[in-house]
Amino acid sequence: MKTRALGFKKVKDDYAECPNFGKIVEALREGPTSAHLEYLMSSGYLFYRKRLCVPRISLRDFLIWETHAGGLSGHFGRNKTIQAVEYQFYWPSLKRDVANLVACCLTVPGPR
Missing domain, CATH: 1.10.10 (Arc Repressor Mutant, subunit A)
Known part of the structure; x- marks a missing residue:
């Protein structure tokens, strides 16, 4: 059995334009920063304290x-x-x- 979550792939593309997460994603792509210790990028997705960050869409x-x-x-x-x-x-x-x-x-x- 296999499941597929439609719509979540688009989330990765929308981070860059999101006023909430754009600058954070940009900073994390350059490497870990002390300003964003609670954020993590994994497979193109942004997480905050193990929760998926959802851009403004x-x-x-x-x-x-x-x-x-x-x-x-x-x-x-x-x-x-x-x-x-x-x-x-x-x-x-x-x-x-x-x-x-x-x-x-x-x-x-x-x-x-």
């Missing part, structure tokens, strides 16, 4: 939505969604982005 919203309401998990609340997304991924505005998306989800009326 639509993948962020997708990851939040899938964690919040996707699959069979039901709808997690804001704090549980933040915890679940933070477990594997990192970007500076993660908590705010999750809170905003979950709040929008709560204000949209569902089917009756």
